[in-house]
Amino acid sequence: MAIVFSGVRPSGEIHLGNYLGAIKVWVELQREHQCFYCIVDLHAISTPYNPKDLKKNIVKTCLAYLVAGIDSKKSVLFLQSLVPEHTELAWLLGTLVPVGDLTRMTQYKEKVKKHKQAKAGLLNYPILQSADILLYRAELVPVGRDQIQHIELCREIASRFNRTFGKFFPLPKPFLSEGEKIRSLTDPTKKMSKTDNPQSYISLFDPPDLIYQKILKAVTDSGKEIRFSPLKKPGISNLLLIYALISGKEIKKVEEDFEGKSYLELKKSLAELLIDELEPFRLALKEHSESEIIKVLKEGAEKAKEVAQENLAQVKELMGLRV
Numbered sequence: 065m066a067i068v069f070s071g072v073r074p075s076g077e078i079h080l081g082n083y084l085g086a087i088k089v090w091v092e093l094q095r096e097h098q099c100f101y102c103i104v105d106l107h108a109i110s111t112p113y114n115p116k117d118l119k120k121n122i123v124k125t126c127l128a129y130l131v132a133g134i135d136s137k138k139s140v141l142f143l144q145s146l147v148p149e150h151t152e153l154a155w156l157l158g159t160l161v162p163v164g165d166l167t168r169m170t171q172y173k174e175k176v177k178k179h180k181q182a183k184a185g186l187l188n189y190p191i192l193q194s195a196d197i198l199l200y201r202a203e204l205v206p207v208g209r210d211q212i213q214h215i216e217l218c219r220e221i222a223s224r225f226n227r228t229f230g231k232f233f234p235l236p237k238p239f240l241s242e243g244e245k246i247r248s249l250t251d252p253t254k255k256m257s258k259t260d261n262p263q264s265y266i267s268l269f270d271p272p273d274l275i276y277q278k279i280l281k282a283v284t285d286s287g288k289e290i291r292f293s294p295l296k297k298p299g300i301s302n303l304l305l306i307y308a309l310i311s312g313k314e315i316k317k318v319e320e321d322f323e324g325k326s327y328l329e330l331k332k333s334l335a336e337l338l339i340d341e342l343e344p345f346r347l348a349l350k351e352h353s354e355s356e357i358i359k360v361l362k363e364g365a366e367k368a369k370e371v372a373q374e375n376l377a378q379v380k381e382l383m384g385l386r387v
């Protein structure tokens with residue numbers, strides 16, 4: 065049994081990329097492992113956001129976890145900002161990280177370009193992310209491909225700590241799924257992202273007519289052949305991958321099923337598949353109250369704190385911060 069940690073930023077609508085690249089895998093991992101699943105609100109505020117939307121996004125993110133199958137009795141499901149040990153450990157770890165290790169992070173460079181602002185919080189994001197993981201001495205981190213560089217940095221920080229103060233942290237490994245990179249519907253050369261144009265992603269809570277409309281408008285490739293080839297046909301390959309992951313079929317089988325059929329036929333079938341798959345998310349919005357969800361997160365935070373406080377105390381001891 066391994067210790068697992070992962071999280072999603074409540075920075076907008078949870079989309080198919082978050083679901084297929086991360087959350088669906090978390091559900092499988094909780095069967096065998098001790099999992100900590102977090103809603104990382106302190107990361108969400110590292111890019112421009114509206115404070116009025118934050119709570120709504122936290123509640124919807126938690127609802128997405130629960131409907132996807134995260135069991136709050138088996139896994140520790142909690143809100144990051146309710147466990148202040150995350151930020152304290154981030155400060156401690158920050159004393160070990162060269163600034164150059166942070167400025168070279170691809171996501172930092174991309175987000176600075178996108179938001180036209182280079183804030184210290186954004187630069188330090190990977191330190192807080194490392195603290196999130198190391199606070200629970202996690203060994204496995206299920207993430208999408210975009211997060212690999214941050215997990216490598218986390219391993220580097222853990223091993224620098226171990227060399228400097230004594231062995232304490234395991235070196236966490238990333239865990240990638242087949243849905244490691246779901247692409248944007250409007251620009252399949254890019255990953256699907258929640259802070260992009262809403263046409264580019266399918267939210268888990270989108271109504272059926274919107275899902276249908278977005279999939280039918282998805283950018284495809286020249287030619288007519290339905291073939292999986294991410295380099296030559298990124299648009300169609302993305303739709304085939306989503307189809308395969310949702311239906312549970314092999315990509316080859318989906319290709320065979322659509323042999324000789326048109327792009328439109330594939331899109332219509334995929335839209336119907338998604339409308340069915342995502343129905344429980346839409347229904348749950350009406351069935352669960354905000355207070356019920358917040359209660360789950362608070363109870364989870366109490367469980368997380370027990371582990372976090374114990375591990376942080378040992379880190380401080382090793383760093384000589386005990387008087």
Ligand code: AQP
Binds near residue numbers: 211
């Ligand atoms: N397109 C994707 N394909 C596969 N996995 C993805 N993930 C994100 N996008 C895709 C994975 O989902 C988890 C949560 O991501 P996040 O919310 O913490 O941050 P992110 O990677 O920055 O996701 P977004 O949607 O692009 O958000 P914004 O626009 O706020 O930056 C991670 O495991 C991530 O890899």
